[in-house]
Amino acid sequence: MQDPESLKQFIADVGRMMHEELSLVLPSNWDVPETLRASMMYSLLAGGKRLRPVFVLAATEAIGHDHKDAISIASAIELIHTYSLIHDDLPAMDNDDFRRGKPTNHRMFGEAMAILAGDALLTHAFYLVSTTPDRCPNVSPATALAITKELSIFAGAMGMVGGQAADILSVQGETDLERLDYIHTHKTADLIVFSLRAGGLIGGARPQQLQALEIFGQSIGLAFQIQDDILDIIGDQHKLGKKTKSDETQNKVTYPYLMGLDQSIQKVEQLTRLGKEALLDGAIPQPQRLLLLAEYLMSRDF
Amino acid sequence: MQDPESLKQFIADVGRMMHEELSLVLPSNWDVPETLRASMMYSLLAGGKRLRPVFVLAATEAIGHDHKDAISIASAIELIHTYSLIHDDLPAMDNDDFRRGKPTNHRMFGEAMAILAGDALLTHAFYLVSTTPDRCPNVSPATALAITKELSIFAGAMGMVGGQAADILSVQGETDLERLDYIHTHKTADLIVFSLRAGGLIGGARPQQLQALEIFGQSIGLAFQIQDDILDIIGDQHKLGKKTKSDETQNKVTYPYLMGLDQSIQKVEQLTRLGKEALLDGAIPQPQRLLLLAEYLMSRDF
Numbered sequence: 357m358q359d360p361e362s363l364k365q366f367i368a369d370v371g372r373m374m375h376e377e378l379s380l381v382l383p384s385n386w387d388v389p390e391t392l393r394a395s396m397m398y399s400l401l402a403g404g405k406r407l408r409p410v411f412v413l414a415a416t417e418a419i420g421h422d423h424k425d426a427i428s429i430a431s432a433i434e435l436i437h438t439y440s441l442i443h444d445d446l447p448a449m450d451n452d453d454f455r456r457g458k459p460t461n462h463r464m465f466g467e468a469m470a471i472l473a474g475d476a477l478l479t480h481a482f483y484l485v486s487t488t489p490d491r492c493p494n495v496s497p498a499t500a501l502a503i504t505k506e507l508s509i510f511a512g513a514m515g516m517v518g519g520q521a522a523d524i525l526s527v528q529g530e531t532d533l534e535r536l537d538y539i540h541t542h543k544t545a546d547l548i549v550f551s552l553r554a555g556g557l558i559g560g561a562r563p564q565q566l567q568a569l570e571i572f573g574q575s576i577g578l579a580f581q582i583q584d585d586i587l588d589i590i591g592d593q594h595k596l597g598k599k600t601k602s603d604e605t606q607n608k609v610t611y612p613y614l615m616g617l618d619q620s621i622q623k624v625e626q627l628t629r630l631g632k633e634a635l636l637d638g639a640i641p642q643p644q645r646l647l648l649l650a651e652y653l654m655s656r657d658f
Numbered sequence: 659m660q661d662p663e664s665l666k667q668f669i670a671d672v673g674r675m676m677h678e679e680l681s682l683v684l685p686s687n688w689d690v691p692e693t694l695r696a697s698m699m700y701s702l703l704a705g706g707k708r709l710r711p712v713f714v715l716a717a718t719e720a721i722g723h724d725h726k727d728a729i730s731i732a733s734a735i736e737l738i739h740t741y742s743l744i745h746d747d748l749p750a751m752d753n754d755d756f757r758r759g760k761p762t763n764h765r766m767f768g769e770a771m772a773i774l775a776g777d778a779l780l781t782h783a784f785y786l787v788s789t790t791p792d793r794c795p796n797v798s799p800a801t802a803l804a805i806t807k808e809l810s811i812f813a814g815a816m817g818m819v820g821g822q823a824a825d826i827l828s829v830q831g832e833t834d835l836e837r838l839d840y841i842h843t844h845k846t847a848d849l850i851v852f853s854l855r856a857g858g859l860i861g862g863a864r865p866q867q868l869q870a871l872e873i874f875g876q877s878i879g880l881a882f883q884i885q886d887d888i889l890d891i892i893g894d895q896h897k898l899g900k901k902t903k904s905d906e907t908q909n910k911v912t913y914p915y916l917m918g919l920d921q922s923i924q925k926v927e928q929l930t931r932l933g934k935e936a937l938l939d940g941a942i943p944q945p946q947r948l949l950l951l952a953e954y955l956m957s958r959d960f
Contacts, residue, residue: 386816387840392823396815443777448769467750471773472823475745476815478777482784483810486803498799501788504806508785513698513778514688521694521774538689 363648367410370430374406377431382480395465395473396480399438403456408433408551414649415555415569420641425492426558429503432484433551436511439477442470444520456597481507495558503554510550519543531609537578540611544584545577552646568638575631576650579624583654585610586620595658628654665950669712672732676708679733684782697767697775698782701740705758710735710853716951717857717871722943727794728860731805734786735853738813741779744772746822758899783809797860805856812852821845833911839880842913846886847879854948870940877933878952881926885956887912888922897960930956 378400382393409430416426445452445460446467452460462470485507488500509515519542526539552569561569587596588603589612603610611620628650635643635650680702684695711732718728747754747762748769754762764772787809790802811817821844828837854871863871887905891914895902905912913922930952937945937952 382815388815388820389823389827391827392815392820439777443773446773448773468826469823471745471748471750472819472826474777475741475780476819476823478780479810479814479817479819482806483814486807486810489803496799497803501791501799501803501806504784504803505788508781508788512781512785513684513690513694515781517774517778517781518690518694521691521771521778524770524774525691525693 360648360652363645363652366414366645367405370410370413371406373427374409374430374434375401377427378434381431381435381484391465391469392472392476395461395469396477398464399442399461399473400435400477402458404437406434408437408547410649411548411551411573412555412558414645415552416559418569418640418642418646419556419559419561419565421559423555425488425494426555428484428488428491429554429558430551432481432507433547433554435477435481435484436507436516437547439474439481440516440520442474442477446470449524478511481511499557503557506550506553506557510546515542515546515550519546526609528607528609528613531614533614536609536611536614540578540581541574544581545574548577548580549573562639565638565640568634568640571634572631572638572646572650575627575634576653579627579631579650580653582611582620582624582627583656585612586617586624587657589617591657597658624654662950662954665947665954668716668947669707672712672715673708675729676711676732676736677703679729680736683733683737683786693767693771694774694778697763697771698779700766701744701763701775702737702779704760706739708736710739710849712951713850713853713875714857714860716947717854718861720871720942720944720948721858721861721863721867723861725857727790727796728857730786730790730793731856731860732853734783734809735849735856737779737783737786738809738818739849741776741783742818742822744776744779748772751826780813783813801859805859808852808855808859812848817844817848817852821848828911830909830911830915833916835916838911838913838916842880842883843876846883847876850879850882851875864941867940867942870936870942873936874933874940874948874952877929877936878955881929881933881952882955884913884922884926884929885958887914888919888926889959891919893959899960926956 379397381400382388382396412426412430412433413423416423441455442461444450445455446462453463454460461473465473482504485500485504488495489497511517519539522535522539523543526535549570552573553566556566556569585603588600588610591600593600611623615623632647632650635646681699683702684690684698714728714732714735715725718725743757744763746752747757748764755765756762763775767775784806787802787806790797791799813819821841824837824841825845828841851872854875855868858868858871889898890902890905890912893902913925917925933952934949937948
């Protein structure tokens with residue numbers, strides 16, 4: 357069962373399930389202004405790999421627990437990811453007109469509504485986490501509260517938002533590798549670490565197992581971002597669904613810019629190996645799917 | 659003790675305490691980019707009446723509980739209020755250059771950093787709520803989780819953000835009283851209702867008491883916003899600390915615009931009376947301070 361084909365099947369299954377879950381995430385009887393609801397749902401259902409939900413559900417299963425109890429956490433992290441994309445695309449930030457081949461949120465609904473849709477998605481992520489015990493009797497209030505705390509840290513001022521702020525403040529020629537690691541770690545890896553730890557917490561993971569999931573997430577998350585930078589140089593823009601060479605055009609500081617392409621490719625391989633080793637050392641009962649996922653992300657061309 | 663002077667003293671004390679609390683709210687050992695930290699703290703410590711913390715702490719005491727256990731919830735709601743002001747002031751929203759006599763956040767730190775500071779403050783509010791049991795052993799994880807859920811509802815898509823979206827979408831001549839009530843209730847009253855209910859939950863309030871606090875908050879919150887609209891017409895701009903007649907200049911739909919000034923003043927009095935009655939009917943052990951607060955807000959000129 358645990359071959360690359362079954363992993364692709366799993367990712368496709370999670371994608372379909374998440375699309376269904378996310379389309380129901382804002383109760384239909386909630387009195388939300390129509391345009392705000394439309395703006396939130398537009399970006400939420402615009403597609404994407406649903407990679408963070410894949411990490412949540414795979415981590416819960418790796419601990420030997422049914423992934424059903426983790427679905428609302430998987431939705432929550434996708435809301436956080438989606439809000440961050442909406443705000444990142446704003447004219448004051450990256451000023452992007454298109455994402456995944458569709459007009460960005462502010463191009464469709466205007467800047468004010470895009471800011472509010474992001475705020476509402478961020479806030480609603482905490483609704484989903486805090487109401488998990490109402491839907492899943494196996495999840496205790498204490499566990500849901502622990503996940504709330506972790507989400508507020510990994511998505512906040514010294515997590516994802518911190519990484520985004522450091523990215524905006526970074527200047528080519530002044531940013532060294534340490535600063536770039538801060539940006540990549542917080543902007544990208546932190547939500548992956550959260551996804552893995554939250555999946556573990558739902559599964560009842562012990563501290564040693566959580567630690568292993570965290571190190572795995574840090575390594576794979578950093579590797580994922582470096583691979584993104586590499587694909588921006590050597591990737592196929594049809595497979596990627598976005599323009600390549602954009603980092604160079606925008607004078608972005610990247611791993612290939614600082615270390616060269618070959619060393620960056622080696623770094624991705626090294627980080628993937630380190631992540632897999634941490635997982636194997638961490639007494640995770642069923643690590644196979646996460647191990648395959650690490651390989652799959654390292655060798656992706658999309 | 660429960661005279662208007664002691665109420666003013668209480669408000670002043672809460673203001674001082676909150677200033678101290680808020681200045682420590684982002685741990686100094688957290689690795690937050692300096693400019694992001696500065697941007698968050700700039701708006702957080704820019705002053706203001708700290709009215710929502712006053713409601714939280716007064717509600718906890720009204721239930722007969724020490725307000726010490728409610729301080730981090732009071733901080734959390736002030737973070738939410740502050741983030742909403744930063745985002746509201748943005749060029750894409752109200753485009754305000756000054757607030758409380760100081761340059762707005764985006765005028766000081768740029769639009770991108772202001773958006774991120776708002777996002778980080780919103781996220782950090784949930785950190786403060788979710789870590790309350792770590793600081794206050796009297797507060798159970800279940801209570802903290804219940805407050806997390808309420809915050810996500812009252813501050814979210816059908817709460818404060820929903821009210822803000824409805825306000826942006828409103829057009830003079832097309833907005834009737836029902837729509838205006840939606841805007842005022844959600845944009846303003848919802849955070850006041852949350853503050854009262856959260857204070858009640860920390861104090862161990864029974865359902866009947868929570869219900870009374872909620873109705874009180876809805877009435878007082880709506881009265882507060884109508885009074886704001888009235889003061890924009892008849893107020894003294896030195897006492898208010900902001901320009902008057904701005905609603906008229908911006909073609910804003912307000913209560914005085916729809917009902918006239920006299921009827922608006924009567925409405926404030928009627929809502930205040932209703933709120934006080936609900937509180938007296940709700941078996942609240944020590945309602946005096948909240949009753950005085952309702953009177954005080956109705957007759958304010960600032």
